[in-house]
Amino acid sequence: xxxxxxxxxxxxxxxxxxxxxxxxxxxxxxxxxxxxxxxxxxxxxxxxxxxxxxxxxxxxxxxxxxxxxxxxxxxxxxxxxxxxxxxxxxxxxxxxxxxxxxxxxxxxxxxxxxxxxxxxxxxxxxxxxxxxxxxxxxxxxxxxxxxxxxxxxxxxxxxxxxxxxxxxxxxxxxxxxxxxxxxxxxxxxxxxxxxxxxxxxxxxxxxxxxxxxxxxxxxxxxxxxxxxxxxxxxxxxxxxxxxxxxxxxxxxxxxxxxxxxxxxxxxxxxxxxxxxxxxxxxxxxxxxxxxxxxxxxxxxxxxxxxxxxxxxxxxxxxxxxxxxxxxxxxxxxxxxxxxxxxxxxxxxxxxxxxxxxxxxxxxxxxxxxxxxxxxxxxxxxxxxxxxxxxxxxxxxxxxxxxxxxxxxxxxxxxxxxxxxxxxxxxxxxxxxxxxxxxxxxxxxxxxxxxxxxxxxxxxxxxxxxxxxxxxxxxxxxxxxxxxxxxxxxxxxxxxxxxxxxxxxxxxxxxxxxxxxxxxxxxxxxxxxxxxxxxxxxxxxxxxxxxxxxxxxxxxxxxxxxxxxxxxxxxxxxxx
Numbered sequence: 001x002x003x004x005x006x007x008x009x010x011x012x013x014x015x016x017x018x019x020x021x022x023x024x025x026x027x028x029x030x031x032x033x034x035x036x037x038x039x040x041x042x043x044x045x046x047x048x049x050x051x052x053x054x055x056x057x058x059x060x061x062x063x064x065x066x067x068x069x070x071x072x073x074x075x076x077x078x079x080x081x082x083x084x085x086x087x088x089x090x091x092x093x094x095x096x097x098x099x100x101x102x103x104x105x106x107x108x109x110x111x112x113x114x115x116x117x118x119x120x121x122x123x124x125x126x127x128x129x130x131x132x133x134x135x136x137x138x139x140x141x142x143x144x145x146x147x148x149x150x151x152x153x154x155x156x157x158x159x160x161x162x163x164x165x166x167x168x169x170x171x172x173x174x175x176x177x178x179x180x181x182x183x184x185x186x187x188x189x190x191x192x193x194x195x196x197x198x199x200x201x202x203x204x205x206x207x208x209x210x211x212x213x214x215x216x217x218x219x220x221x222x223x224x225x226x227x228x229x230x231x232x233x234x235x236x237x238x239x240x241x242x243x244x245x246x247x248x249x250x251x252x253x254x255x256x257x258x259x260x261x262x263x264x265x266x267x268x269x270x271x272x273x274x275x276x277x278x279x280x281x282x283x284x285x286x287x288x289x290x291x292x293x294x295x296x297x298x299x300x301x302x303x304x305x306x307x308x309x310x311x312x313x314x315x316x317x318x319x320x321x322x323x324x325x326x327x328x329x330x331x332x333x334x335x336x337x338x339x340x341x342x343x344x345x346x347x348x349x350x351x352x353x354x355x356x357x358x359x360x361x362x363x364x365x366x367x368x369x370x371x372x373x374x375x376x377x378x379x380x381x382x383x384x385x386x387x388x389x390x391x392x393x394x395x396x397x398x399x400x401x402x403x404x405x406x407x408x409x410x411x412x413x414x415x416x417x418x419x420x421x422x423x424x425x426x427x428x429x430x431x432x433x434x435x436x437x438x439x440x441x442x443x444x445x446x447x448x449x450x451x452x453x454x455x456x457x458x459x460x461x462x463x464x465x466x467x468x469x470x471x472x473x474x475x476x477x478x479x480x481x482x483x484x485x486x487x488x489x490x491x492x493x494x495x496x497x498x499x500x501x502x503x504x505x506x507x508x509x510x511x512x513x514x515x516x517x518x519x520x521x522x523x524x525x526x527x528x529x530x531x532x533x534x535x536x537x538x539x540x541x542x543x544x545x546x547x548x549x550x551x552x553x554x555x556x557x558x559x560x561x562x563x564x565x566x567x568x569x570x571x572x573x574x575x
Contacts, residue, residue, distance in 0.1 A: 003303070003310035007126075010090050017083035018134070024076035025138035030146065031069040080134050088127040095119050095312045103319040104384045108342060110312070113196030118312055121191055122305035129302035136291030143288035169249040173293040176238060180297065183235040184304040190228040197224050249289075319383055319404065328395025328402075328410075330360040331491040331521040333381060339389035340376060349388065350376050351544045358537075360395070363515065363522040365532025367562065368541035374525045375416060377541070378494045381523075382411040394492070412490030414498040418481040420469030425454060425461045428480065432487025440487065447513040448483035449506050450476070474501035482510065492521045499531065507531055529566045538562070 011018065095118060099107075201208060201217050208217055338354040350373045358364050366374050379385055380392055383399055392399050399407055412432075420428050429441045436444075441461065445451040453476055457463040469477040478501050485493065493514070499507045511534065514522060524532055532538050533552040540548040540559050548559040555562040 003306040006310040006314060007091070007306055010094055011087060014083050014086045014090075017079045017086070021076050021079035021083060021134055022138045024072045024079060025135055026142055028069045028072040028076060029139045029142045031065040031072070032143075076135065080131070084127050084130045084134075087130070088123050091123045091126065091309060092119055095123075095309060098313055098315065101317050102315070103317060103386070104379065105318045105342065105386075106315055109315065111192065111196055113199050114192045114308075115312065116199070117188065117192050117195050118305075118308050121195075122188065122308050125188075125305040126302045126309075129298040133295050133298045133302075137295050140288040140291035140295065144285055144292070168252075169289050169293075172249075173289075173296065176293070176297075180235060180238045180300060183231070183238065184301040185307075187228075187231050187235050188304050188308060190224075190231045193224045194221075194228050197221055319386055327406075328393075328397045330395045331410075331519065332360040332395055333358040333492065333521065333523075334393040334396070335390070336393065337390040338380065338387050338392060340373075340380060340385065341388050342385070344388075349544060351380075354390070354546060356539060356546065356549070358521060358523070361519050361521055362536040363524070363534070365535040365538040366523065366525045366541065367527065367529075367532065367538060367565070368547070369561070371543075372541040373544040374541055375496055376544075378413070378496060378523055378525065381492065381494065382408050382413055409488060410490060411492045411494065412485035412488045413494045414478070414481050414485050414496060416496050416498075418478075418498070420465050420472070420477060420480060422467040423465060424459075425463050425465060425480065428465055429461075429484055429487055432484040433489070436487050441483075444483040444486040445480075447486055447510070447517075448479045449502075449509050449513070450479035450483050453479075475503075475506070478502060479506075479510070491519070492523070494523045494525075496525045497527070499526070500528075504528075504530060527565075529562070529569050 095115075099115060197220060201221070208214060335354045335356040338351055339349045340351040341349045354377065366377065368374050376385070380387055381394070381399065383404060386400065394402070394407075394410070421431070426438070426441060429444065430436055432444070433440070438461070442451060445454060454460055454463070465471065469480070472480070478498050482495070482498055499510060502510070507528070507530070511531065514520065515534075524535065526532055529552075535552070537549060537551060538555055539546060540555065540561055542561070547561065548555055550558060556566060557563075
């Protein structure tokens with residue numbers, strides 16, 4: 001229930017619409033409940049005594065009740081639609097905004113497919129529960145209470161049957177709800193699995209076709225799809241038991257009422273109209289119990305979705321902006337005995353005792369075998385993750401004391417998996433600077449050696465980039481991402497294997513252009529020795545530890561890894 005409290009806080013401003021809709025249903029239902037009582041009087045008085053005035057009077061009252069019931073029903077529809085739509089919109093917005101504030105560590109707690117499901121399917125489940133639940137939530141108890149009161153007013157002896165049949169239905173429905181409750185959580189997880197596979201396959205559709213893995217992926221999808229179908233079938237099979245339980249109880253009540261009612265009529269202890277009225281209330285009372293049971297089932301399913309959404313909203317962001325808006329005096333970077341691991345409960349550190357000074361305006365390289373934590377190291381600078389122990393300082397200011405937005409504006413990062421967004425080249429470039437002029441965009445692209453291929457495109461800078469940059473090559477994508485980072489006018493530029501897809505001549509041209517930017521501190525992660533040979537210093541990482549550091553010439557003498565990599569690449573270049 002704590003998740004309900006969490007989500008209830010986001011109904012502020014729209015609660016009045018929920019209240020109005022419930023009040024409208026309550027009034028609508030109250031008018032409906034009086035109709036069988038009026039009908040009973042028409043039969044017993046108007047028809048039995050052949051008094052047309054009674055028929056006309058009670059008939060007009062029935063019509064009036066029906067019209068008023070219709071009016072309040074329409075008002076309910078208006079208020080409920082507004083409340084439910086706004087609530088769904090708010091839940092999606094709150095989740096999306098919260099996800100945007102997540103650090104990489106927070107994102108590691110969720111699968112992307114799961115977050116998508118929570119933003120879409122789970123919100124839809126809650127909305128559907130409200131659409132199908134508000135009306136019976138208000139109608140059920142009112143019909144149950146007023147129906148019982150009215151039936152007892154008509155005939156006490158006959159109405160006693162309700163005291164036996166109602167508990168039977170309640171017990172059955174209790175066991176149904178108890179059984180089906182945990183199954184809804186399993187169902188949503190199955191939906192996550194299907195979404196994950198769909199997302200993965202559509203993203204990697206070109207690789208699937210290249211490796212002719214269509215049939216294999218179809219088999220994988222069929223497995224998760226069948227699992228979802230089976231879980232759905234089992235869940236709804238149990239949930240649907242409330243319908244036959246309702247019908248059984250209702251028919252038991254009708255048979256009991258008819259048997260006792262006929263006996264009382266024969267004994268002249270009640271009239272036909274009274275029996276007709278009580279039977280009408282039987283249907284209303286049983287329907288109210290059915291409504292209440294459906295509400296419980298809806299709540300049970302929506303609770304699973306509420307818990308999942310609450311997890312997103314209540315996730316504690318591991319990174320917070322520095323309280324002190326300190327400004328670094330320069331662009332130097334200092335790692336002071338830095339230790340890092342992705343999870344607090346992890347046994348081993350990814351980075352161990354990193355102690356390193358990067359002078360302002362210098363160019364440094366980072367090399368190491370795959371898995372040596374090169375990317376992890378540079379991600380700590382922009383606080384995509386926070387250090388576990390030690391500190392990182394820019395211009396003698398701890399990055400944790402800096403305003404997070406200012407820090408990330410100061411640091412330009414071109415990550416390994418940087419992506420382009422659907423839109424024109426200009427629109428993608430303005431991610432770096434939303435106010436950048438056409439001239440500034442072109443200048444950044446020239447530095448990144450992207451202008452040369454953009455000019456050959458039919459629409460040049462207005463060329464449309466498909467989602468993920470699928471209509472440009474890997475090398476072109478990398479150069480566009482570098483240009484985008486340069487438009488931020490960063491003080492520190494991090495290139496994480498960002499020229500791996502370009503040829504060595506283009507790589508050399510980019511490095512020459514970057515070296516002309518005054519005061520820019522550059523960090524280059526690469527596997528190419530030629531890309532870092534010009535650097536002021538080079539860091540060699542091995543298993544998250546500093547194995548060696550120095551200039552190109554120094555490492556050729558002191559580092560077996562660096563020397564071996566250099567010789568193998570030189571040999572390859574000479575072939």
